[in-house]
Amino acid sequence: MGPTMPPSKKAQSPSSGASASQGMSPLYRQGDAATAASEAEAADLSLSLSASFSKAEDEELTSLSWLHESTDLLNSFSHSGLRSVSPLQDPDDDPLLGDAHSAYDLAAGANRKPPYSFSCLIFMAIEDAPNKRLPVKDIYGWILEHFPYFASAPTGWKNSVRHNLSLNKCFKKVDKDRSQSIGKGSLWSIDPEYRHNLIQALKKTPYHPYSPSLTTPSTSPPTIPPPLWSGSPLFRKNGGVLLQVPRGVIQNGARVRSQALFPVIRPLPVSPVGSRTSAIRLVNFATVALERQDSPSRYSPPPCSEDLQDDHTYSTAKSPSRLCSSQVAAPSSPLDDDDIIRRSLGGAGALAGSSLPWTKSRARGISDTLPLKKRRAATVEKPPESDDEEMKEAAGSLLHLAGVRACLNNITNRTAKGQKEQKEALRN
DNA sequence: GCGTAGATAAACAATT
DNA sequence: CAATTGTTTATCTACG
Known part of the structure; x- marks a missing residue:
């Protein structure tokens, strides 16, 4: 048919x-x-x-x-x-x-x-917050508010949000101010180190x-x-x-x-x-x-939503090879993707590794045996400044x-x- | 066919 | 104790 x-x-x-x-x-x-x-x-x-x-x-x-x-x-x-x-x-x-x-x-x-990946949604939610940090519950709320689809969607999407927060290196837990009790859980923010990747994703x-x-x-x-x-x-x-x-x-x-x-x-x-x-x-x-x-x-043919996946959900960037194959198709971008990747890595030779460390679990090395939770706990940091008008x-x-x-x-x-x-x- | 990325489901621990 | 939050693993699909 x-x-x-x-x-x-x-x-x-x-x-x-x-x-x-x-x-x-x-x-x-x-x-x-x-x-x-x-x-x-x-x-x-x-x-x-x-x-x-x-x-x-x-x-x-x-x-x-x-x-x-x-x-x-x-x-x-x-x-x-x-x-x-x-x-x-x-x-x-x-x-x-x-x-x-x-x-x-x-x-x-x-x-x-919506045609946006969860990481994109989370990114928007957090960036829309005055303090650029949100508890999971508010991330839910933001998504629900702006994408009513999720109100009637199967409940698994919340799991996906949490899963994404945990797995995506772009998102970081922020030290919770003891004085301000927000209930359960932490505040989540955008990791400035990977922020450019999310921006890049948005630009695409x-x-x-x-x-x-x-x-x-x-x-x-x-x-x-x-x-x-x-x-x-x-x-x-x-x-x-x-x-x-x-x-x-x-x-x-x-x-x-x-x-x-x-x-x-x-x-x-x-x-x-x-x-x-x-x-x-x-x-x-x-x-x-x-x-x-x-x-x-x-x-x-312009990209579909999947193209947005280039830079965000689990990983906010691709391996160099993937960058070459698909992201090269953005000639008008003010920065080529390699530049953006390099910038996001701070030029610290982070590309030297065999894989880009965007993901929180998939990209970790074999020797990196510490439980993610503990590794992350050690790296929880204050929220980034948010003066990035570009973003x-x-x-x-x-x-x-x-x-x-x-x-x-x-x-x-x-x-x-x-x-x-x-x-x-x-x-x- | 393979590797990668993302979505989804699920199990489970920790926290409130 | 229940609900929520966070972590991890597994599976599936789509794509290059």
Whole structure:
């Protein structure tokens, strides 16, 4: 059996003759006469978005600047009346349209599993704390607050959080002030030594200007636009076919409201209108974001959530070989990954070992027989200073875009999952 | 096929 | 004593 995507959609490539307008992004065309922007406006907005992304990349703008520009453009975009020529354009075929969820819901993110690894979530949680340290319980709370998926998720995720805290060297227990009783357990903080790795991981997040997904040189034809979440297995295995949005994907998303977590980050100025075209616009924005590497030589499947794994969960960096193979695909990063790794290691020759010591258990040497707990107890230290604006911006951007990202990711995940299940069913 | 990374489950100890 | 927290091991999946 085929994928969940109806043949009509699967076969449709927004850029393969579907473009109704010349000289503008093939993804867009004029919508209803009553609401549509002119083609010139459409082209202008499309170009502006692309320019914004390019600018962010070329000028190494901070993610904050990039976010501001992009959200401004998004705001304009959401009022432009543009409609998609992607498969989403067909209301009869598009379950999302039938649900007519609000654009705000879409922007806020679905109540689905976020595409971030636990280490990333923990990192954001801790960095969002005033003192840059949190007890486990508050880490739970932060995750729950910002990713409602976990409220109804199997309880194992808390175990995973604790597991990650224990195993990931990026996280360190902080001496608990006896005077301030926080109950059971310790406070957890980010180990400054490995902080850069987490930052790097954030930088590699989709939608971040430095994301390799947005900068990787192309080996694929540029004529096929990426799907909503083009790093998805479905995308990779489906030849880059634009995905449709499954029904209910963006339900309950409005609970995720990450604004004001980082005061310097402005909320996405998306009108909480309930029209389906608004939702489409947001989807299109994301699609444009992914398509910004529209020059033929630069298009390639952006990473999926797994790509975020490069630098965080158990290990916040890879072995040199892995760095070469995958992280080299981030040419626009202000620092190459080796530099970042070297910096994070303090240039102390830490790379001399056979493996990078990111992990707390896996990377330990055979001779390192002391129980982790005791070794760690000896190294518990005061929390790091948190004057790293770079990280704050990166984390803020990631946080802020989390909603859209999570939604898009889940859209694809669901579709991909459905495909997988169908494949398996077919096999049996 | 192999190695690595991450997610998840589980067992268990320590702590409150 | 129960609940929570922290550690460790094992297993599975995905990916390069």
